[in-house]
Amino acid sequence: MNESLEVLLLGPREWRPLFHVRGLWQVEALYWGHYLARFAPLDIWLQTRGLGRSRDDFRFGETPWATGLELLKLAEVGPEDTLYDLGAGRGKMVFLAALASGCRAVGIELLGGYNYVSRRLARWLKIENAVFRDEDFLRTDLSPASVVYLAGTTWSAETRERLGERLDTLSPGCRVLSVSHECKRPRLELVGESQHLFSWGRAKVYRYRVSDWMSP
Numbered sequence: 001m002n003e004s005l006e007v008l009l010l011g012p013r014e015w016r017p018l019f020h021v022r023g024l025w026q027v028e029a030l031y032w033g034h035y036l037a038r039f040a041p042l043d044i045w046l047q048t049r050g051l052g053r054s055r056d057d058f059r060f061g062e063t064p065w066a067t068g069l070e071l072l073k074l075a076e077v078g079p080e081d082t083l084y085d086l087g088a089g090r091g092k093m094v095f096l097a098a099l100a101s102g103c104r105a106v107g108i109e110l111l112g113g114y115n116y117v118s119r120r121l122a123r124w125l126k127i128e129n130a131v132f133r134d135e136d137f138l139r140t141d142l143s144p145a146s147v148v149y150l151a152g153t154t155w156s157a158e159t160r161e162r163l164g165e166r167l168d169t170l171s172p173g174c175r176v177l178s179v180s181h182e183c184k185r186p187r188l189e190l191v192g193e194s195q196h197l198f199s200w201g202r203a204k205v206y207r208y209r210v211s212d213w214m215s216p
């Protein structure tokens with residue numbers, strides 16, 4: 001089966017994490033039931049109107065479960081970490097990080113329609129280390145994060161430029177994973193890059209470590 005179709009249709013590659021990560025299949029099953037029943041896609045589309053932002057910032061796309069696991073492993077995310085997913089969408093990476101690594105996972109998402117469903121799921125399934133905040137990541141305090149995930153393949157150039165400036169405020173030692181786009185900031189040291197599968201096809205993921213404020 002074509003790779004991207006397999007992701008979208010939950011093919012065998014996506015089943016494995018559902019069986020291996022405790023609680024994940026409940027997230028997947030409850031999400032779609034709840035989301036489609038409330039007709040959230042329309043709700044979400046309506047929310048993007050009037051925000052004065054490029055439509056590209058709100059394109060649907062997400063990180064497959066299997067790819068998320070690969071990335072959590074590469075970034076060595078563990079229970080002591082606080083992971084921020086900037087632009088969390090329906091919260092897949094946040095639930096996965098919380099359940100698979102035991103870290104505190106925080107989803108920052110501008111569209112409250114996604115967060116409403118994610119918060120209910122976290123409450124129903126008693127996943128206390130998954131938190132969802134209705135916030136603009138261009139204004140969020142990023143200093144508590146020890147891992148930052150950016151899946152902003154379609155974000156507009158302006159959003160990426162402004163977010164780059166926010167990355168200058170990250171704490172030393174923080175790891176950053178950026179999908180599709182290199183982050184050329186003075187404090188970000190590139191530690192690796194690799195190709196991974198997403199719902200929109202294969203893309204490169206750049207991994208960084210934030211240097212100390214005092215480093216040149």
Ligand SMILES: C[S@@+](CC[C@H](N)C(=O)[O-])C[C@H]1O[C@@H](n2cnc3c(N)ncnc32)[C@H](O)[C@@H]1O
Nearest residue numbers: 057058061062063087088089109110136137151
């Ligand atoms: C491609 S989705 C990524 C979903 C998720 N991170 C994943 O990997 O599965 C990008 C998300 O960024 C959100 N977004 C765009 N601009 C934002 C902003 N300024 N603040 C918070 N979220 C934003 C969009 O609403 C969308 O849900």
